[in-house]
Amino acid sequence: MKTIKIAGVPEHFNLPWQLCIENGEFDVEGIDLQWTDVPEGTGKLCQMLRDGSADMAVILTEGIVKDILAGNPSKIVQVYVASPLIWGIHVASGSEYQKLSDLEGKTAAISRVGSGSQLMAYVNAGNQGWDTSGLKFEIVDTIDGAVQALTTGAADYFMWERFMTQPLVDQGIFRRIAECPTPWPCFVIAVRDEMLCTNPGTIRRILEIINNTTIGFKEIPSIDRTLASKFNQKTEDVRQWLTLTKWSQKPPSEQMLNNVQNQLLALSIIDKKGTFAELAKAL
Numbered sequence: 001m002k003t004i005k006i007a008g009v010p011e012h013f014n015l016p017w018q019l020c021i022e023n024g025e026f027d028v029e030g031i032d033l034q035w036t037d038v039p040e041g042t043g044k045l046c047q048m049l050r051d052g053s054a055d056m057a058v059i060l061t062e063g064i065v066k067d068i069l070a071g072n073p074s075k076i077v078q079v080y081v082a083s084p085l086i087w088g089i090h091v092a093s094g095s096e097y098q099k100l101s102d103l104e105g106k107t108a109a110i111s112r113v114g115s116g117s118q119l120m121a122y123v124n125a126g127n128q129g130w131d132t133s134g135l136k137f138e139i140v141d142t143i144d145g146a147v148q149a150l151t152t153g154a155a156d157y158f159m160w161e162r163f164m165t166q167p168l169v170d171q172g173i174f175r176r177i178a179e180c181p182t183p184w185p186c187f188v189i190a191v192r193d194e195m196l197c198t199n200p201g202t203i204r205r206i207l208e209i210i211n212n213t214t215i216g217f218k219e220i221p222s223i224d225r226t227l228a229s230k231f232n233q234k235t236e237d238v239r240q241w242l243t244l245t246k247w248s249q250k251p252p253s254e255q256m257l258n259n260v261q262n263q264l265l266a267l268s269i270i271d272k273k274g275t276f277a278e279l280a281k282a283l
Contacts (some may be wrong), residue, residue, distance in 0.1 A: 001032040008058035010037035016213045043112035055195045060116040075281040078189045082248035085186035088162030090174040092150040100178040107136040109146045109155035124180045163241045214247035
């Protein structure tokens, strides 16, 4: 058995991986695919790819692009979710903030530096015409940390995937005042360069297996109820999420990665663009 360590966020997007593992689909190919849930999100995933505690990651596009340009020894091998990620912009339910413009100059809770929650705070600020150089952040690690930060006033707002935070809105802990979709496909699969050099065939087979599952994922009987139960969601919310979500089985395009880099550059999140070969590798 060839052991491959993969990591991703514990969210509904990644249920196809769990199903493949539970069904033994990697085992029969001689692959021991070891999944790690990372609730801290993109910043922690980038760190795991850097230090070798993960060989692969299912990771936010903007986060891994930024980190590869900053020296992460990995490449994007495939787009995993082609649709945008819809980020909810949340405040504490009892907060005085009522509209998006109220948040200009306020402190955003983020999971960690370099995380999607931080990068999308820049994207949102750019969309609103705010001065992005003046953004303020409070590191909270996880959603639970964000709940505490917003409740105590240590931070003023928190951006996170809107369906995963829906239970907190339903419970009256958070209030969502706006949404901010990513202007690019939201999740990609990244692999450490070392693994790509030594085991390209294994990585290729892993992609084939997961792609066979994501192609028909929405047609799995009662998948809406399975997702609702597993992720503490209302079935009607899951059905809406399924209609908005489109998995991909294709490698990244140069145009897509240029679009991501152009926007990150315009927001001063990166200071230079990389070539397609520096960011991606075809298998």
